Amino acid sequence: xxxxxxxxxxxxxxxxxxxxxxxxxxxxxxxxxxxxxxxxxxxxxxxxxxxxxxxxxxxxxxxxxxxxxxxxxxxxxxxxxxxxxxxxxxxxxxxxxxxxxxxxxxxxxxxxxxxxxxxxxxxxxxxxxxxxxxxxxxxxxxxxxxxxxxxxxxxxxxxxxxxxxxxxxxxxxxxxxxxxxxxxxxxxxxxxxxxxxxxxxxxxxxxxxxxxxxxxxxxxxxxxxxxxxxxxxxxxxxxxxxxxxxxxxxxxxxxxxxxxxxxxxxxxxxxxxxxxxxxxxxxxxxxxxxxxxxxxxxxxxxxxxxxxxxxxxxxxxxxx
Numbered sequence: 485x486x487x488x489x490x491x492x493x494x495x496x497x498x499x500x501x502x503x504x505x506x507x508x509x510x511x512x513x514x515x516x517x518x519x520x521x522x523x524x525x526x527x528x529x530x531x532x533x534x535x536x537x538x539x540x541x542x543x544x545x546x547x548x549x550x551x552x553x554x555x556x557x558x559x560x561x562x563x564x565x566x567x568x569x570x571x572x573x574x575x576x577x578x579x580x581x582x583x584x585x586x587x588x589x590x591x592x593x594x595x596x597x598x599x600x601x602x603x604x605x606x607x608x609x610x611x612x613x614x615x616x617x618x619x620x621x622x623x624x625x626x627x628x629x630x631x632x633x634x635x636x637x638x639x640x641x642x643x644x645x646x647x648x649x650x651x652x653x654x655x656x657x658x659x660x661x662x663x664x665x666x667x668x669x670x671x672x673x674x675x676x677x678x679x680x681x682x683x684x685x686x687x688x689x690x691x692x693x694x695x696x697x698x699x700x701x702x703x704x705x706x707x708x709x710x711x712x713x714x715x716x717x718x719x720x721x722x723x724x725x726x727x728x729x730x731x732x733x734x735x736x737x738x739x740x741x742x743x744x745x746x747x748x749x750x751x752x753x754x755x756x757x758x759x760x761x762x763x764x765x766x767x768x769x770x771x772x773x774x775x776x777x778x779x780x781x782x783x784x785x786x787x788x789x790x791x792x793x794x795x796x797x798x799x800x801x802x803x804x
Contacts, residue, residue, distance in 0.1 A: 508772030510538040515770065516551040517543055517564040518646045520671055520689035521758055524590070524789045525564065531711065531785060532776050534704045541773055545670075547644035556580065561764035562774055564589070566646030568759050582763045587778045590758040591792040593690040593742035594647055595722075596729040597675070599682040604629050606730040606739035609753055613655050615685070618662025623683065634683035638665040639674045647687055650756050678726050685729075690742045693722045694790035711781050720744065720790045747792055757794065 506512070517525050522545045529541045548565035555563050556576060568586050569577070577584055596607065604627045614620040615636055624632025638661070640648050648667075652658050668674045674686040675693070702710075722728045722741070730739035733753035746752040760777050764770035776782045783793035 506769055508767055508769060508775070509536040511769045512540045512542060513562065513764075513769035513773060514542045514544070514560055515562040515564070515773070516554055516560050517545055518548045518551060518566060518758075519545040519641055520566075520645055520647050521564055521590075521592070521691070522671065523689070523691045524786060524791070527785050527789065528777060528782055530704055531708055531781065532773060534708055535776075535781075536772075539769055539772070541769075547642050548646045548649070549644040555761065555763060558582075561768070562760065562762045562770040564758065564760050564777075566592075566650060566756050566758060569761060577763065584761060584763040585774065586759055586761045587774075588757045588794040589760050589777050589782070590786045590794055591747060592756050592758050593747050593752055593791065594650065594754040594756065595688050595690040595693050595742050596731060596754070597678045597686045597688060597693065597726045598729055599678055599680075599684060600725075600727050601682040602629070602631060602727055602729075604631075604729070606732055608732045608739075609655075609734050612731075616651070616655050616661050616665065618664055621664060631682060636664055637681070637684045639668045639677050639684055639686040640665065641668060641671045641674050641688065643667040646756070647689065650754075651687060654754070675726065686726075689791075690747075691789045691791055693726070693728060694720050711784050714784075720788070722790075742790075744787075744790065744792055758791075 522543075525543060529543060532541060533539055551560075551563040551565055552573070554560045556573075558580070568588070569584070574584075596612075598604070602623070604623065607626070611620070611626055615626070615638060620626055621635060622632065623629050623634050623636055640651075642648065652661070668677055668686075671688050671692045674688050678684050678686040720743075728741050730741050731753055732739035733751070736751060736753070738751075740746040740751050742752045742754070747755055760774055762770055762774040764774075786793040
């Protein structure tokens with residue numbers, strides 16, 4: 485038995501010696517991403533794996549609380565969430581003996597979507613506050629509408645997602661929503677509920693509702709060549725399966741939809757950042773994908789999804 489075990493160990497070692505070493509462009513990397521950013525990250529992964537055929541990125545789309553928990557428990561090295569690490573989180577990583585690098589990779593917007601039968605033309609930030617707290621319970625209490633007797637049902641993609649945290653901080657100072665607010669499970673579930681029920685209002689990352697993401701993609705080889713040579717994108721519109729509600733900021737006269745121009749100008753009031761946080765070593769595939777996301781082609785992909793690429797220097801923390 486001992487001899488057999490030694491022979492098996494030697495065979496396994498020999499096989500491992502012949503396997504190609506994992507590098508920044510080869511191997512397997514498991515990453516975690518806030519579910520609301522899934523539609524964008526899938527495109528990033530497709531192009532990266534086309535550019536580097538020996539690389540395999542394995543994403544898991546979860547809420548950002550669980551993504552952070554996995555980072556600190558050393559289950560994963562690269563996460564994508566809606567904020568940078570807090571000072572306390574940075575200290576915690578350092579105590580664990582882990583360096584990290586982080587960068588804002590996108591400026592996202594939260595789209596407010598309703599059923600196509602909803603005949604309200606716009607909402608204000610004050611309207612949303614009243615809806616979230618339960619002060620307003622029926623659509624007729626917001627504006628005169630044919631849905632005046634319909635109870636407002638608010639749908640989010642989950643209970644611990646970046647969208648939920650953002651809205652709590654924005655409207656409730658981190659407090660709790662009213663009883664009319666529900667966690668649906670995923671962005672796709674929110675989209676489906678709004679499409680099916682006329683009294684529902686949903687909150688979803690804007691990249692989920694750009695019409696081109698729901699259509700057949702051009703061949704990846706053609707897309708890759710376009711990304712390398714083109715520096716402009718056409719105006720991106722939204723899907724017509726639901727209604728995208730224009731919003732009016734507290735200090736604004738006009739209500740606008742979350743088009744890229746309005747995100748960039750600051751006229752659209754529900755804007756947040758998306759961050760990539762990488763605690764892997766230099767030369768690992770996780771680091772290679774982080775570099776891709778923050779590089780020229782990765783940022784061009786973001787520009788083509790209806791949100792804005794970010795341009796902020798990488799902050800790298802080295803352990804002493």
